[in-house]
Amino acid sequence: DAGVTQSPTxxxxxxxxxxxxRCSPISxxxxxxxxxxxxxxxxQFIFQYYEKEERGRGNFPDRFSARQFPNYSSELNVNALLLxxxxxxxxxxxPRTGNYGYTFGSGxxxxxx
Amino acid sequence: GxxxxxxxxxxxxxxxxxxxxxxxYSNSASDYFIWYKQESGKGPQFIIDIxxxxxxxxxxxVTVLLxxxxxxxxxxxxxxxxxxxxxxxCAETDAGNMLTFGGGTRLMVKP
Numbered sequence: 001d002a003g004v005t006q007s008p009t010x011x012x013x014x015x016x017x018x019x020x021x022r023c024s025p026i027s028x029x030x031x032x033x034x035x036x037x038x039x040x041x042x043x044q045f046i047f048q049y050y051e052k053e054e055r056g057r058g059n060f061p062d063r064f065s066a067r068q069f070p071n072y073s074s075e076l077n078v079n080a081l082l083l084x085x086x087x088x089x090x091x092x093x094x095p096r097t098g099n100y101g102y103t104f105g106s107g108x109x110x111x112x113x
Numbered sequence: 114g115x116x117x118x119x120x121x122x123x124x125x126x127x128x129x130x131x132x133x134x135x136x137x138y139s140n141s142a143s144d145y146f147i148w149y150k151q152e153s154g155k156g157p158q159f160i161i162d163i164x165x166x167x168x169x170x171x172x173x174x175v176t177v178l179l180x181x182x183x184x185x186x187x188x189x190x191x192x193x194x195x196x197x198x199x200x201x202x203c204a205e206t207d208a209g210n211m212l213t214f215g216g217g218t219r220l221m222v223k224p
Contacts, residue, residue, distance in 0.1 A: 004156075033211065040121060042202050042214030043157065056210045090156050098209040100145050104156035 002027070004093050004105035012111045013081050021076040021108045025093030029103075031055075032074040034066060035090040037107070043090055049074055050097045078110075086112045121200060123219045132190040136203035136215045139184065143205035147212070148177060148188045150199045157202060160188070190220075198222045 005024045013019050025032050031050040035043035048056035049068035063079045072093075078085055088107040095101055126132045138146070144165040149157035163170045163177045163186075170177050176189040186203050200219050204212040 035212075042204075042217050043212070045211040045213070048210055058211065092156075092212075094209075100147075100162065100206070100209045102147075102212065103159070104149075106154070106156045 004091055004103055006089075006091050006105040006108050008108060009106070010109045010111075012113060015081055015083060015112055017081050017112075019078050019081060019110060021078075021089050021091075021110070023074045023076070023091030023093075023105060025072050025074070025091075026103055029093035029095050030072050031094045031097050032068055032072065033092045033094070033102070034074070034076045035092065035104075036060070037088040037090055039087070046076070048097065055097050081112045083112050086110060121217045121219045123221060125221045125223060126193050128195060128222050128224050129192055132188075132193045132197070132220060134188045134190075134201050134218045134220065136186040136188075136218075137184060138186060138203065138205045138213075138215065140205060140207060140213065141184065142207040143213075145206050145209065146177070146179060146186050147204045147206075148175075148186075149202045149204060149214075150197075151202060151217075152199045160201075193220075193222050195222045195224055 007022045033048040034046040037043040045058040047066045052068045066076045068074045090107045091105045092102045147162045148160040151157045161172045161175050161177050174191045178187045200217045202217045203215045
């Protein structure tokens with residue numbers, strides 16, 4: 001069985017640009033969460049989606065947005081990129097909200113120059 | 114691969130010794146705790162978990178201890194192997210809707 005898959009694995013963007021990151025959860029998992037991991041730190045919660053609805057949001061600016069599709073895959077969008085947005089963006093899926101069975105993908109490494 | 118934690122506290126142990134990694138958590142309402150292992154270029158990998166109604170749980174070569182009185186969590190790895198070298202994070206959650214991660218500890222195993 002495929003695990004959580006994220007794409008792309010790496011990308012480089014220029015300040016002010018927009019980026020879209022994609023995540024496909026484990027088959028049967030209906031909840032997707034996004035985390036940002038800056039080098040040298042633990043992951044920080046950005047969003048959780050379940051059944052296409054936002055169920056939680058972390059302390060991130062409105063430049064960050066996300067959505068979940070009917071097939072439970074998800075996109076994370078970041079507008080007006082800043083140098084400080086450079087990080088590893090992780091997606092985690094779980095069968096449902098309030099369920100503790102999180103599985104993480106390998107992440108997308110975003111570098112903003 | 115690139116490092117996930119250039120400035121993390123480091124625990125260096127000899128192969129075959131036992132390792133103990135500690136973590137302090139902040140939310141008294143947290144009811145579920147997880148230890149993750151993260152290798153360079155990869156996402157966090159589940160190691161072991163424990164619910165707040167327990168104080169100890171054992172897996173294969175790993176044990177997690179929970180002290181709710183002082184909000185402390187520890188991960189014990191028996192007979193540490195070179196493949197255990199990685200960054201280890203504890204995470205806490207209440208109601209399972211978001212994980213709050215600790216700062217991480219780098220474990221280095223000397224052959």
